[in-house]
Amino acid sequence: MFSANHFIWMFICLIVITVSLILLKKYKPPLQKVLTVCCAVCIVSELIKIFGAMMLVPASNGKTMYLYMSMADLPFHFCTLQIVFIFLVRFMKDLKLRETILAFMYPTCIAGAVFAIVLTTTFKESVPVDQAFIHPTAYQFFLYHCMLVILGVYIVMSGEVKIKPKHFFSTLGILLGLAVASLYLNSMFASPVYKNGKLKTVEYTPNFFFTYRTPIGIKLTEMWHWYVYLAILLGLVLILLAAFYLPFFIAERNNKKQKISKY
Secondary structure: OOOHHHHHHHHHHHHHHHHHHHHHHHHOOOHHHHHHHHHHHHHHHHHHHHHHHOEEEEOOOOOOEEEEOOHHHOOOOHHHHHHHHHHHHHHOOOHHHHHHHHHHHHHHHHHHHHHHHHOOOHHHHOOOHHHOOOOHHHHHHHHHHHHHHHHHHHHHHOOOOOOOOHHHHHHHHHHHHHHHHHHHHHHHOOOEEEEOOEEEEEOOOOOHHHOOOOOOOOOOOOHHHHHHHHHHHHHHHHHHHHHHHHHHHHHHHHHHHHHHHHO
16 A cells, blocks of 8 residues: 555546546536446456456365455445445436435445545555556456546536435435444454364454454554444544535525525
8 A cells, every 4th residue: 555556546546537527527428328337347347356356275185176255355345335336226216215325325436435546455455566557456446446436426417316415314324234234244254263162263354344444554452442443433434424415415505595585
């Protein structure tokens, strides 16, 4: 993280996002068409990730080999889950639910993808730093997250989604629900070591939604450290959501004032 290659990739992402948004603003395609393109990008992205992450690992007896994908590559990270939402809003007919999901995607696609690009662990877990520009997984990671930022911005830019103050609360509810689910997933895919039926150590746990470990490597060695970390995480989520939805709270208040002044 924050190597020379990482900074170059961040600059490339900035250029890709800026140019794409300029073109979208100029040509103003329907959101439905943009979602169709995003669906195609998601499919290609996941295929590249799957075939790039798949390994042949020998069995402990040395007699056979097994296909294996690291738990870090499982599709339960927040940005990967956006694939489900992208396909849902592209094909669903329930307009009210579609609006709620799009309003949820607006801040979470932007903030989640920006944090992923800036605080990437892909050079530690999936791509050697010296292969930053030749390994297909690096292109998959950064360009996929560029797509999420572009989509998040265009949800508002298109003018087709009527985001309201109430969506702050629905988005917060969805986020909290996913965060609670991640607590179960992180333990479910952990690698515990038992002796005589008693838990002795844990060799590895994934960190979906960053609910088990900090993304910047700060060690949590006591339970109260984790509680404080969760409180900080919740506070950061509230601040970011408030910043994203503040313009819509202000617009709603101004509309109410105008209606009152007419009478």
